[in-house]
Amino acid sequence: MKFENVYWDEGSMKVDGVYPSILAVGDSWFWYPFPGGSLINHLGRLVATREHIILALGANGAEAFDYTHGKYNKMIRTALRMHGASLSAVFISGGGNDFAGVNDLRPMLRDDCSGAQDSSSCFRDGNGELTLEWLMGKISESYRSLIGQILVASRPGAKIVVHNYDYAIPNGKGIFGRKATWLRQALEDAGVPATLQADCVKTVINRLSIELEEITKIDPSRIHFVDSRGSLDASHWANELHPKPSGFRLIAMEKWNPVLVRLGLSA
Template identity: 55%
Template sequence: MPLAPNVFWNAHDMFEQGVEPTILAIGDSWFWYPMPGGSLLNPLARMVADKGHVILAVGENGAEAYDYMFGKYKKRIEMLLDRYGKNLSAVFISGAGNDFAGFNDLRPLLNPDCRGASSAAACFRPDAEPESIGWLMNKIATSYRLLIGRIMVSTHPDIRIVTHTYDHAFPTGRGVFGKNSRWLLPALVDAGVPDPLRHACVKTLIDRFADALVPIVATDPVRIRRVDSRNILQEKDWSNELHPKGKGFRKLAKTAWKPVLEEIGLA
């Protein structure tokens, strides 16, 4: 499917067409995924096209939520908000998946030896410990709160901020271009997580992230929306451990995002 004509991946191309963004999409590979079928942003752009919206993407594959306000994307995000904020109708946010998807991110969250575990919860370090799921979710939530706060002070009172929960990925070991993944399965295998519990471990992480978004949305439920995109995709809908196929992204957009975007008048 060709890329939607109303989404831009850099400001230069947007300038060339003489348009300005009405939606800023701050995101990771779920917005930037370059494989056939495109990313989640492609079907979302088509949904908002009838309302005349233009999307400008900022971020890249591998972006972490921490980077949006503390790292490499901070200056660019602030510059774009200062330049376009007053004319934006919405900001989409996709972040946190890369904060725990990678051997060096996931492995520290797991216990040293999970071979005797009988549940996914038993595979993870207690929340009271450093580098636990609780510690990580607090770190992610801090990044989200700061980013959302920065968006709110740079935009008008009617802005809509939309984020999402991802879906429960399958630790199959599949990477990009047929290569072995370095994201989920290697860490689970190294920790000795029994095969029947591996998908449940990933589900635990996604569910904890979804829960971490709830109190953030509750601070301003009119302007902030959480798209709950869990329990939509089947294993056949995934291209690899982290990314759905094009049809998977389209399924997520239609099933989870579209009702929210329609409710807030973007689609």
């Protein structure tokens, strides 16, 4: 499967006689299969201006843990071993599925949030298991492990670019108009007031952003953070987790492209 200079399987790439200069390790923001594609389709067109070829690794629904200890670990290690020395960059999209499912978000919320006055009081306290702090530590550990592998396997000039999605809207919309089992269901089950539900999602995204900013400090010359918070309004979202093509394109052009140009990956 391919789209212009983006490949989602190495077999198609080999048939075309090309090799990747960029790996894109990601979840549905790199794999979303519906018309208009995902974020990586638009990033592909940007880096095509520098004649880059992208090979996407991962899958829809992938969690950060899957990249280093789970089902995509072998795939990613193999790709790094085969292509690491010739890579210009690795893009990473991960962490969203670690908290977006009802079975992921609900345990981090208090049993009854109906009396909450702000979003922070909706989350369980402390850093024990199944708290927001515990989850962010787990995501950070997975990112650090993956980035360590990339730094070892790739040439010194290769860049690593991570991102933080945007403030998803917990409106209950799923794919093809179905009811979602992602954000709103978990928030409603916990009794979170409707006026605080969007702020709860912002709390999680903001907390993820702090972790990603910290991760760039491992090597600021090579690891770069694309902050895409606040890019989209309600009209740009197709469902609770995924923008429409126009939303993906907006994030690619306004948030990613300035970083890619600065890194010499886009003209």
